[in-house]
Every structure is written in C-alpha cells, then in structure tokens.
Amino acid sequence: MNVTEDSTEQCGNSLTRELTQNPLKKIWVPSSTNGLPERHISQRKVCMTNCPTLIVTVGLPARGKTYISKKLTRYLNWIDVPTKEFNVGQYRRECVKIYKSFEFFQPDNEEGLKIRKQCALAALNDVRQFLTDEGGQVAVFDATNTTRERRETIIRFAEQNGFKVFFVESVCEDPDVIAENIVQVKLGSPDYIHCNTEEAVADFMKRIKCYENSYQPLDEELDRDLSFIKIIDVGRRYLVNRVQDHIQSRIVYYLMNIHITPRSIYLCRHGESDLNIKGRIGGDSGLSARGKEFAKALRQFIQSQNIRDLKVWTSQMKRTIQTAEALGVPYEQWKALNEIDAGVCEELMYEEIQQRYPQEFALRDQDKYRYRYPKGESYEDLVQRLEPVIMELERQENVLVICHQAVMRCLLAYFLDKTAEELPYLKCTLHTVLKLTPMAYGCKVESVCLNVDAVNTHRDRPSNVNVLRTTEDALQTVPPHL
Amino acid sequence: MRGASRSKNTQDLDKRVCMTNCPTLIVTVGLPARGKTYISKKLTRYLNWIDVPTKEFNVGQYRRECVKIYKSFEFFQPDNEEGLKIRKQCALAALNDVRQFLTDEGGQVAVFDATNTTRERRETIIRFAEQNGFKVFFVESVCEDPDVIAENIVQVKLGSPDYIHCNTEEAVADFMKRIKCYENSYQPLDEELDRDLSFIKIIDVGRRYLVNRVQDHIQSRIVYYLMNIHITPRSIYLCRHGESDLNIKGRIGGDSGLSARGKEFAKALRQFIQSQNIRDLKVWTSQMKRTIQTAEALGVPYEQWKALNEIDAGVCEELMYEEIQQRYPQEFALRDQDKYRYRYPKGESYEDLVQRLEPVIMELERQENVLVICHQAVMRCLLAYFLDKTAEELPYLKCTLHTVLKLTPMAYGCKVESVCLNVDAVNTHRDRPSNVDVSRLPEEALLTVPDHH
Numbered sequence: 001m002n003v004t005e006d007s008t009e010q011c012g013n014s015l016t017r018e019l020t021q022n023p024l025k026k027i028w029v030p031s032s033t034n035g036l037p038e039r040h041i042s043q044r045k046v047c048m049t050n051c052p053t054l055i056v057t058v059g060l061p062a063r064g065k066t067y068i069s070k071k072l073t074r075y076l077n078w079i080d081v082p083t084k085e086f087n088v089g090q091y092r093r094e095c096v097k098i099y100k101s102f103e104f105f106q107p108d109n110e111e112g113l114k115i116r117k118q119c120a121l122a123a124l125n126d127v128r129q130f131l132t133d134e135g136g137q138v139a140v141f142d143a144t145n146t147t148r149e150r151r152e153t154i155i156r157f158a159e160q161n162g163f164k165v166f167f168v169e170s171v172c173e174d175p176d177v178i179a180e181n182i183v184q185v186k187l188g189s190p191d192y193i194h195c196n197t198e199e200a201v202a203d204f205m206k207r208i209k210c211y212e213n214s215y216q217p218l219d220e221e222l223d224r225d226l227s228f229i230k231i232i233d234v235g236r237r238y239l240v241n242r243v244q245d246h247i248q249s250r251i252v253y254y255l256m257n258i259h260i261t262p263r264s265i266y267l268c269r270h271g272e273s274d275l276n277i278k279g280r281i282g283g284d285s286g287l288s289a290r291g292k293e294f295a296k297a298l299r300q301f302i303q304s305q306n307i308r309d310l311k312v313w314t315s316q317m318k319r320t321i322q323t324a325e326a327l328g329v330p331y332e333q334w335k336a337l338n339e340i341d342a343g344v345c346e347e348l349m350y351e352e353i354q355q356r357y358p359q360e361f362a363l364r365d366q367d368k369y370r371y372r373y374p375k376g377e378s379y380e381d382l383v384q385r386l387e388p389v390i391m392e393l394e395r396q397e398n399v400l401v402i403c404h405q406a407v408m409r410c411l412l413a414y415f416l417d418k419t420a421e422e423l424p425y426l427k428c429t430l431h432t433v434l435k436l437t438p439m440a441y442g443c444k445v446e447s448v449c450l451n452v453d454a455v456n457t458h459r460d461r462p463s464n465v466n467v468l469r470t471t472e473d474a475l476q477t478v479p480p481h482l
Numbered sequence: 483m484r485g486a487s488r489s490k491n492t493q494d495l496d497k498r499v500c501m502t503n504c505p506t507l508i509v510t511v512g513l514p515a516r517g518k519t520y521i522s523k524k525l526t527r528y529l530n531w532i533d534v535p536t537k538e539f540n541v542g543q544y545r546r547e548c549v550k551i552y553k554s555f556e557f558f559q560p561d562n563e564e565g566l567k568i569r570k571q572c573a574l575a576a577l578n579d580v581r582q583f584l585t586d587e588g589g590q591v592a593v594f595d596a597t598n599t600t601r602e603r604r605e606t607i608i609r610f611a612e613q614n615g616f617k618v619f620f621v622e623s624v625c626e627d628p629d630v631i632a633e634n635i636v637q638v639k640l641g642s643p644d645y646i647h648c649n650t651e652e653a654v655a656d657f658m659k660r661i662k663c664y665e666n667s668y669q670p671l672d673e674e675l676d677r678d679l680s681f682i683k684i685i686d687v688g689r690r691y692l693v694n695r696v697q698d699h700i701q702s703r704i705v706y707y708l709m710n711i712h713i714t715p716r717s718i719y720l721c722r723h724g725e726s727d728l729n730i731k732g733r734i735g736g737d738s739g740l741s742a743r744g745k746e747f748a749k750a751l752r753q754f755i756q757s758q759n760i761r762d763l764k765v766w767t768s769q770m771k772r773t774i775q776t777a778e779a780l781g782v783p784y785e786q787w788k789a790l791n792e793i794d795a796g797v798c799e800e801l802m803y804e805e806i807q808q809r810y811p812q813e814f815a816l817r818d819q820d821k822y823r824y825r826y827p828k829g830e831s832y833e834d835l836v837q838r839l840e841p842v843i844m845e846l847e848r849q850e851n852v853l854v855i856c857h858q859a860v861m862r863c864l865l866a867y868f869l870d871k872t873a874e875e876l877p878y879l880k881c882t883l884h885t886v887l888k889l890t891p892m893a894y895g896c897k898v899e900s901v902c903l904n905v906d907a908v909n910t911h912r913d914r915p916s917n918v919d920v921s922r923l924p925e926e927a928l929l930t931v932p933d934h935h
Contacts, residue, residue, distance in 0.1 A: 019739075019771055019778070027786065028774045220690070237673065238693040243709065246848060253706045256696065335834060346828075375799075381788060395699060 024363050025380075026372040052131035053247055054158050055140045056151065058169035060215060061208045062181040064234070065170055068255065069142040070441045072168075075254055078414045079387060080380070081247065082136050086127055088143035091119035099191040102206040107214060120150070124157050131163060138247065139163075146215040148222075155226075166248050167228035168255065169218050177234055178208075184440050235259055254391070260438075263397035264307070265415070267408055268433040270319035271295045272454040275347065276430065279455070279481025282339060282346040287322045290452055294431045295326030297450040301433060302327060302400065311399045313337065313389075320402045331402075336389050339404035343376025350459065350478045354471055361474055365465040368424035379424050382410050390414055405457055415443045425461060430454035455481055505584035506700055507611050508593045509604065511622035513668060514661045515634040517687070518623055521708065522595040523894045525621075528707055531867045532840060533833070534700065535589050539580055541596035544572035552644040555659040560667060573603070577610050584616060591700065592616075599668040601675075608679075619701050620681035621708065622671050630687055631661075638893050688712055707844070713891075716850040717760070718868070720861055721886040723772035724748045725907040728800065729883065732908070732934025735792060735799040740775045743905055747884045748779030750903040754886060755780060755853065764852045766790065766842075773855045784855075789842050792857035796829025803912065803931045807924050814927055818918040821877035832877050835863050843867055858910055868896045878914060883907035908934055 020031040055072070057065040069085045076083035095115055096104070104112045120143060130136035145151055151167070158165045172178065182204055186192065192200035218228050220239065229252050230239040238256055243249050271291025275283045287295065302310065312329055314320035315337035324331040345353050345360075354361050357374075364371040372378035377385075386407065393399060393411075401411065405428050413423040415436050428434075431454045435446040456479040464473040508525070510518035522538045529536035548568055549557070557565045573596060583589035598604055604620070611618045625631065635657055639645065645653035671681050673692065682705050683692040691709055696702050724744025728736045740748065755763065765782055767773040768790035777784040798806050798813075807814050810827075817824040825831035830838075839860065846852060846864075854864065858881050866876040868889050881887075884907045888899040909932040917926040 019774060021771075027769060028771050030778060224690075236695060237677075238691070240691040240693065240709065242689060246845065249710055249848065252709065256693065256705065257702055335837070384788070392699065395702065 023359070024367055024372070025370050025378065026374060050245075052136060052163045053138045054127065054131070054154070054163045054165050055138060055251070056145055056154055056165060056167050057140070057142050058145045058151070058167055058218060058228075059171065060146065060211050061144065062178045062186065062204070063170040063172050064181065064260075065144070065168075066142055066185070067260075067441060068168060068170065068231075069140045071258060072251065072254065073138075073140055074414070074417045075390075076138055076251075077417070077419075078383065078390075079250075080383070080420075081138055083138040083140065084130050084136055085140040085142055086123045086130075088116075088120050088123050088141075091123050092116060093190055095119055102203050102210060105207050105210040107210060120153075124154070128157075128161055132161065144211055146211050148216045164244060164248075165227065166244075166251065167218060167226060168251075169228060169230045171217060171230060171232050172234060174233060188440070229255060231255060254394075257391055257394045259394070261397060263399075263438075265393060265398075265436045266302075266400040266433055267411055267428075267436065268298065268400070268402055269404055269408055269428060269430055270317070270323045270402060271298075271452075272430050273319045276455050276457055277482050279349045279351075279479075280347050281350075282342040282348075284317050284319075286318050290431075290454055291319070291323070292326070294450060294452040294454070295323045297431075297452050298323065298433070299327045301448065301450060307398045307400075309398060311396055312402065313399060314402045315339065315404060315407070317404070320404070323402050334389060336385050337401070337403045337407055340379065340382050340406035341373065341376040343373035345373050345376065349481070351475060354474045358471075358474065359467050362465055362467040362469060365461055365474075368461070369420040379406060379410065380420075382406060386410050416445065417442070427458055430457065455479065503698075505589065505616050506591045507580065507584070507607070507616045507618050508591060508704070509598055509607055509618060509620045510593070510595050511598045511604070511620055511671060511681075512624065513599065513664050514597065515631045515639065515657070516623040516625050517634065517713075518597070518621075519595055519638070520713075520894060521621060521623065521684075522593045524711060525704065525707065526591075526593055527867070527870045528843075529591055529704075530870075531836065531843075532703075533836070533873075534591055536591040536593065537583050537589055538593040538595055539576045539583075541569075541573050541576050541594075544576050545569060546643055548572055555656050555663060558660050558663040560663060573606075577607070581610075581614055585614065597664055599664050601669045617697060617701075618680065619697075619704065620671060620679060621704075622681060622683045624670060624683060624685050625687060627686060641893070682708060684708060707847075710844055710847045712847070714850060716852075716891075718846060718851075718889045719755075719853040719886055720864055720881075720889065721751065721853070721855055722857055722861055722881060722883055723770070723776045723855060724751075724905075725883050726772045729908050729910055730935055732802045732804075732931075733800050734803075735795040735801075737770050737772075739771050743884075743907055744772070744776070745779070747903060747905045747907070748776045750884075750905050751776065751886070752780045754901065754903060760851045760853075762851060764849055765855065766852060767855045768792065768857060768860070770857070773857070776855050787842060789838050790854070790856045790860055793832065793835050793859040794826065794829040796826035798826050798829065802934070804928060807927045811924070811927065812920050815918055815920040815922060818914055818927075821914070822873040832859060832863065833873075835859060839863050869898065870895070880911055883910065908932065 018031050019028045021028050057069055059065050066087060066089075069087070073083045073085045092115065093099070095118070103109060106112065123141065123143075127139040127141060131139050141154065145154065155165055182201055186204050187197060187200050192203070195203065218226070218230055220241070224241065227242040227244050227248060229241075232238065235256070235258070240252055243252060271287045271294035273291055274285040274288050275281075277288050310329070312324055312327060312331035314324045314331050314333050316333045316335045317338055320337070321333065342348075345357065348356070360374065369379045372381065390411070393401075403411070406424070408428040409423055409426040412418070412426050412428065412434065418426060431450050431452045433448045433450065435448060437444045437446070458479060460477040462473060462476045510522055512518050519540060522540070526536045526538045545568065546552070548571070556562060559565065576594065576596075580592040580594060584592050594607065598607065608618055635654055639657050640650060640653050645656070648656065671679070671683055673694070677694065680695040680697050680701060682694075685691065688709070688711070693705055696705060724740045724747035726738045726744055727741050728734075728738040730741050763782070765777055765780060765784035767777045767784050767786050769786045769788045770791055773790070774786065795801075798810065801809070813827065822832045825834065843864070846854075856864070859877070861881040862876055862879040865871070865879050865881065865887065871879060884903050884905045886901045886903065888901060890897045890899075912932060913930040915926060915929045
C-alpha cells in the first residue's frame with residue numbers, strides 16, 4: 001500500500017473532508033471544496049477487473065459458440081458489466097453479400113481466406129474501439145478460432161492493447177446435439193435463406209468438414225499458459241486453466257451452470273393484494289378477494305399445462321405465499337425474491353410520496369434504475385440481490401416464480417435482454433403469467449392473462465421529471481385506485 | 483452454521499433454496515501432502531457457515547486412535563498385511579460414522595478425507611454410498627511441485643501427533659518414504675475410465691481444474707468455492723467503523739457519522755496500517771457513512787459494498803435497548819432466545835446476514851491482503867466464518883470498537899492477532915441475559931445492556 005507524503009498532504013484534511021450523500025443513489029462520497037460531490041470513489045460493486053477482457057470462442061461450427069457468446073453477453077450486461085459480442089460470421093455476411101456454398105470455407109480457397117481474415121481484423125478493430133474508447137469492459141470475439149496461429153494473432157492484438165484474454169472452447173462430437181443445433185439456428189440463417197432443409201444441412205456438414213483438418217483444440221500442455229475453459233459435450237465435463245481474476249471466475253461459474261435441456265420458466269406476480277387496491281406500494285399485505293380468485297385460476301392453468309417436475313418459488317412476503325398455497329404443491333420461499341424495499345416510502349400512495357418527498361419522487365423519474373429510496377433499495381440493488389436466483393434458474397428446468405412487480409421486471413430483463421433504461425418500465429401486470437421458453441439464441445415469450453380483474457399498478461415515466469414540476473405533472477401517470 | 487442439526491421435517495419447510503434432495507458424500511483423492519485435509523477442513527467450514535450441516539471424517543485420525551503409537555512409514559508399506567488390515571478397518575469405521583451422521587443425525591454433507599488412491603477403494607465407497615442413498619462427489623488434488631509439497635510438510639506434518647518424538651530431519655525423511663508407499667498403486671481419476679463419476683480434479687494448487695458431471699446445486703457451489711480459494715500467504719484485517727454518534731447514545735443501527743473519538747480511531751488506524759507495511763492492501767467499506775468516514779482517513783482508495791451494511795433492525799432502527807424493551811418486549815425476548823435466527827420486524831436476522839455476506843466471503847477468498855471496515859453484526863458473521871464458530875456462538879462474538887483483528891491463515895486454521903488501537907470507545911456488546919422468557923421483567927431484560935449516555 002502506498003501512502004506517500006504527497007497523498008498525506010492532499011488528504012491532510014481528509015477527516016474534515018465532508019461526505020455528502022449522492023441524492024440519486026444515496027451513496028456517500030467526499031465532497032470537493034465547492035461542496036459538490038467529487039467524481040466517485042470506487043463504487044459499490046466489487047472491482048471486476050482492472051483492465052478490459054477479451055473473451056475468445058474456439059470450436060468447430062455448430063458447437064454452440066454463438067449461443068454461448070450471446071448468453072454470456074446478456075448475463076454480463078445484466079450484472080452491469082458493459083459487454084458486447086462481435087460475430088465474425090456477421091462481418092463476413094456484410095462483406096460477401098450472397099452466400100453461395102461451403103466452398104467459400106475450403107482451406108485452399110485463397111479468395112475466401114483473404115476475405116475471412118479481413119473480416120476477423122475488422123471485428124478486432126471494432127473490439128478495440130469498444131474496449132478502449134466506448135467504455136466497454138468485456139468483448140466476446142465469436143468465431144471458430146480453430147488454429148493456434150489465429151489464436152496467436154488475437155493474443156498479440158490483446159497484448160498490444162492491454163486486454164486480458166480468456167478462451168471459451170466448445171468441444172462436442174455427439175451427432176444428435178450437432179444435428180439439433182443445425183436445425184435450431186443454421187436453417188434459419190441468412191446463409192440458407194434460399195435452400196430447403198436437406199440442401200442446407202448437406203452444405204453445412206461440408207462446411208464443418210472444411211475446418212476439421214486444421215482444428216487444433218486448446219491443449220493442457222501446449223496451451224498451459226493461456227487462460228481458458230474447455231466445455232466438453234455441452235457441459236458434461238470442463239477443463240479450466242489459469243483463471244486470472246474475478247470476472248473470469250464469474251464467467252466460469254456461469255458457463256458451468258447453464259444447460260440446453262428444453263424447459264420453460266413461468267413468471268407471474270402474486271394475486272392482487274389489499275394494498276394494491278388502495279394504490280399503496282410495498283408492505284406485506286394479504287390477497288384481496290380477486291387475488292384469491294387469481295390464485296385459483298393459476299392452479300387450474302398450471303394443471304392444464306401438464307408441466308414435468310415443476311418447481312415453485314415464492315418470496316417471503318405473505319401475498320406470494322398465499323398465491324402459492326392455492327396451488328397445492330410444495331414451494332420454496334426465497335428472501336431474495338422479496339419486493340424492492342421502498343424505505344421511507346413503504347406503504348405510501350404515490351400522491352403521498354409526491355406530497356412528502358417531491359424531490360425524491362422527481363429523482364426517481366429521472367433515473368428509475370439507479371434511484372435508491374431513502375433507507376431502501378434501487379433496481380440496481382435488486383439486480384445484485386437477484387443474481388443467485390438467476391443462477392439457480394439457469395441450473396433448474398421447469399420453474400414457476402411467483403414474485404413482485406419490480407422483481408419480475410428484473411428477471412424479465414435478464415431473459416429478454418432489456419437495458420437498464422427499459423427495465424423499470426417493463427409491463428408486468430397482475431394476474432398475467434409469462435411463459436418463457438429458450439429458443440435458438442433467445443427466449444420465446446407467451447403472455448397468458450388469466451382473466452381475473454385487477455388494478456393497474458404500472459406508472460409510466462411522466463414527461464416532466466424536473467424537481468420543480470407541479471404536483472399535477474408529477475402525478476400525471478399514476479394509475480387509478482380506490 | 484454448525485449447530486443443532488435440523489430434523490428432516492423442519493428442513494422441508496425451510497426458507498432457503500433446497501441444496502440437494504439426498505445427502506452428499508465428498509471423497510478426497512490424492513497422495514499424502516497434497517492438501518486433502520486442508521481442503522476438507524476449509525470446505526467443511528464454508529458449508530457449515532452457509533448452513534449446510536457438514537462434518538469431516540479423517541481416516542488418519544481413526545488410524546491414530548487405533549494404533550496408539552506411530553512407529554514409522556513401514557506401517558504404510560503395501561506388503562504390510564497387518565497395516566493393511568488396520569487401515570481398512572479404520573476406513574470402514576469412518577464410513578460407518580458417515581452413515582450415522584448423514585442418516586440419523588441430520589447431516590447433509592460428509593467429507594471423507596483419506597488418500598483413496600486406488601480405484602478399488604473408491605469402488606468400495608461408491609457401493610457404500612449407493613446402498614445408503616448418498617450422492618458421491620470426488621475431490622482430487624494432484625501436485626508434483628516439490629516446493630509446495632515441502633512447504634506442506636513443514637506446515638502440517640511436522641506438528642502431527644505421528645512425529646511428536648522426531649526431529650525435523652527424521653520426520654521429513656520418514657514422511658517422504660510414506661508418500662512413496664502410495665505412489666506405485668496410485669490410480670488418479672481419469673477422464674475416460676471415470677467418466678461416469680462426479681468429480682473435480684485440482685491440479686497444481688488451482689492452476690488447472692478438470693470438472694466432471696456436476697449433478698446438483700451443492701456440487702456446483704462446492705466447485706465454485708474450490709476454484710476460488712488459494713494458498714498464497716496473506717492477511718485479512720477486520721475492524722468496525724470508528725465510534726459513531728449513535729453508538730455514544732446507545733442507539734442501534736442508523737447512518738450516523740463518527741464521534742470525535744471515532745475520528746481519533748480513524749487516524750490511529752491509518753498509522754497502524756502504515757506501520758504494517760502491507761503489500762497491495764485492498765480496503766473495503768460498507769455504504770454507511772461511518773465506515774466510509776473511517777476509510778477516508780486512510781488516504782487510499784477503497785471500495786464500497788452494500789453487502790457490508792449493518793444488519794437492518796427494521797422497526798428497531800435507531801432505538802435504544804431500553805426503548806425496544808418498552809415498545810416490543812416480546813420481540814426483545816424472542817431475540818434473546820435465538821439471536822442467530824431472530825429477524826427484526828421489517829428487518830433482518832443474522833441468518834439473513836450470512837446469506838448476504840457470502841459473495842463477500844467468496845471475494846475475500848480470491849483476494850490477498852484486505853482490510854474490511856464494517857459493523858458489529860457483520861464483523862461477527864465474517865469472523866465466525868474464519869474461526870469456524872457455530873450459529874450459537876456467532877451473535878455473541880466480541881467485536882469491540884477501535885480494535886483491529888488480523889487474521890492470517892495458518893496450517894488448517896487461522897491465526898488471530900487482536901490489536902487495540904488505544905482510543906476509548908463505548909462498549910456496544912450486550913450479552914445474553916439469563917432470563918430470556920417473554921414474561922420476564924424489564925430489569926431482567928436490560929440486565930446486560932452496556933452503559934451509554
């Protein structure tokens with residue numbers, strides 16, 4: 001630790017250096033001499049890494065590299081690590097407008113090789129821009145990268161730019177897995193838009209063959225100084241080498257918990273509660289009469305879906321537990337699924353919040369994701385608290401999560417890749433079940449309204465978010481209530 | 483936490499995520515001096531802290547109880563029939579105790595710590611587990627670095643009861659021959675031959691890992707934990723914020739600033755830290771004003787963790803104990819009855835705290851030298867993890883203001899040095915009173931409240 005004389009001088013008055021609380025996030029920061037908060041000291045999240053990370057996929061075609069890239073990118077962005085994927089195949093499609101056949105990928109096709117190398121370099125250039133100029137923290141370089149030579153090029157690029165490199169290799173020889181992969185994501189690819197299924201499959205199999213001869217998998221000995229995870233047979237086995245830092249450790253943990261077994265995740269809120277009817281937020285009230293109707297309807301819906309081995313999760317608040325009770329099946333209570341803590345605003349109506357805390361109310365509308373209620377939480381805090389829930393949802397198969405409005409928005413944002421700006425305004429209405437089914441590179445959403453009336457609890461962002469706004473402007477978008 | 487094991491009934495209604503639907507038997511594999519016992523003890527400590535009842539069964543211990551006096555490595559020679567017979571008996575005795583712990587005593591994970599270097603021995607264990615409905619997860623440690631092995635022997639073998647009558651040279655020489663006894667018959671876990679088993683192979687103290695067939699949540703957590711621990715020497719410094727204004731008034735919780743003495747402490751802390759000459763020290767605080775003010779005085783960068791915030795006392799925030807007794811006498815009594823599990827109305831319990839602190843512990847394991855400036859209840863939870871305290875002991879650990887605890891991992895545990903920085907502060911420690919009944923008198927309830935303004 002270096003506490004030099006210089007810093008003693010600078011901070012000589014550090015004890016008299018006042019702390020002010022950032023009004024939005026309620027974080028205490030030292031204020032500079034003019035009384036304004038200084039540019040931040042290390043924020044609440046643990047320092048993920050001190051330099052940007054380049055994740056590099058490795059593997060033959062149809063081994064799930066893009067699936068992993070997109071999923072990992074989605075997860076990292078959700079936990080607030082700015083991440084972007086760079087798919088070299090995309091660059092190739094932009095360069096070579098029309099895909100003719102597998103012959104483009106033949107190892108002796110000089111024209112093809114030239115274009116493919118150019119595309120890889122163009123992608124790396126964009127990687128550099130993202131990590132160096134645009135504040136990116138992780139870039140996922142998604143390509144086959146099957147030769148040691150290509151990987152060396154990437155490593156040199158990373159060293160020149162001060163990026164750490166972490167390889168993610170997918171190795172699989174199970175013909176069923178590969179066939180299913182091709183059906184799910186290759187047949188619908190722009191490359192095969194003009195082919196029928198048989199032609200597409202035949203061509204793609206030949207494309208894979210083009211890579212096989214020159215494929216040099218990551219090797220325990222030859223690549224012992226690299227940092228990598230080798231995923232074998234869709235997660236049956238993993239080889240992990242030289243994890244360097246926190247973010248790589250989290251990435252490894254995440255990759256080891258995901259699977260591709262078909263399943264569905266059902267998300268819904270508790271049934272309408274007594275406080276809902278009164279237009280009050282938070283609290284721990286029980287279900288209203290209509291809420292109890294919903295619980296019964298939910299039971300029927302679940303039964304009609306005939307779900308195999310369904311797990312049911314609730315929060316530890318009365319209204320979700322009452323809802324689960326009606327299902328007549330075992331359920332697990334998670335404190336982590338509790339509704340966002342509104343602190344001093346707990347059990348208030350929006351009208352009362354405007355009356356007692358007009359500045360807070362406005363700050364919240366200015367940045368609803370980062371805004372923390374006094375003595376309460378922010379959506380940002382919620383995401384951190386929900387991360388173990390997401391991790392366990394990844395491990396599980398069929399699950400029904402009965403939770404709350406803000407919590408459901410966070411979970412939904414993870415599955416549907418919504419930004420921090422969109423998340424707090426996602427529509428999660430009472431008495432509606434969302435059925436999420438992973439499909440190809442994303443998630444299919446089916447919304448099932450169970451036809452039991454309920455109040456609307458969704459408050460849109462009003463047009464005027466200024467702290468000086470009138471009460472009418474502030475309350476413009478408050479939904480009706482008793 | 484290790485404490486009274488729950489019966490299976492209460493486990494069903496439990497609020498925490500279901501770890502696994504049947505007990506798990508963790509089986510170590512590896513030559514002597516590869517860190518199996520280190521891993522076993524550390525893993526057991528971690529699992530108990532996150533409330534998974536776990537116990538380790540060290541076959542060497544059983545052997546020491548059976549063969550009172552250790553003579554020499556010859557006991558371990560592969561052709562020593564008497565030795566083989568005793569060793570097999572000890573393994574079976576240990577497995578028997580494993581069965582009792584997992585089946586009758588509410589245990590959820592048992593760690594069977596022995597060399598288990600032959601496929602035959604492992605097969606025996608697998609059959610045992612199948613008969614009893616236990617899942618099996620192997621943890622193998624493979625290492626050929628002579629420096630690591632030598633350090634291992636110095637740290638934990640020389641002080642072993644086996645070598646109590648030997649000098650260092652004799653002990654090392656004998657132990658090296660002991661290792662040789664196992665080498666010829668060692669059949670490491672193999673990607674192909676053992677492809678149907680669930681295991682993690684740790685190579686060169688974590689340089690590389692091979693993970694095969696993780697079956698469930700607890701195995702996934704175990705793998706994550708094992709992949710984050712290291713043996714690089716380092717120290718962890720734990721302390722509370724300096725004395726705060728609310729501390730002086732005898733009020734709990736809140737978000738007040740430092741008192742004058744608290745600011746004195748912060749200065750003293752700065753001097754102490756400088757005097758320690760710590761390499762690459764990381765400083766962590768909570769997001770509450772009093773810890774941040776304390777860190778500010780150090781003049782170095784620090785990271786704020788919301789997870790390190792003091793326990794949320796809900797409706798009791800900023801009250802004095804006298805006020806809590808007055809307004810919520812029943813709550814006050816319930817808390818004294820089971821301080822670990824008691825949750826303040828609209829607040830948290832120590833049990834909740836542990837769950838919230840788990841990512842902090844995980845990151846502490848990854849890091850090297852760290853100073854954590856936190857709060858009384860939080861510090862108790864972290865300390866309980868490092869010192870392997872039970873759920874009963876944890877809420878009563880003494881974490882006084884203006885005292886720094888320096889924890890240095892050593893052998894199988896943690897050395898603790900307590901450094902009082904000689905700045906006066908109020909006492910905030912309230913012992914468990916003798917009468918915890920809800921019908922008790924106010925005087926009895928307030929018997930152990932420390933002095934304040």
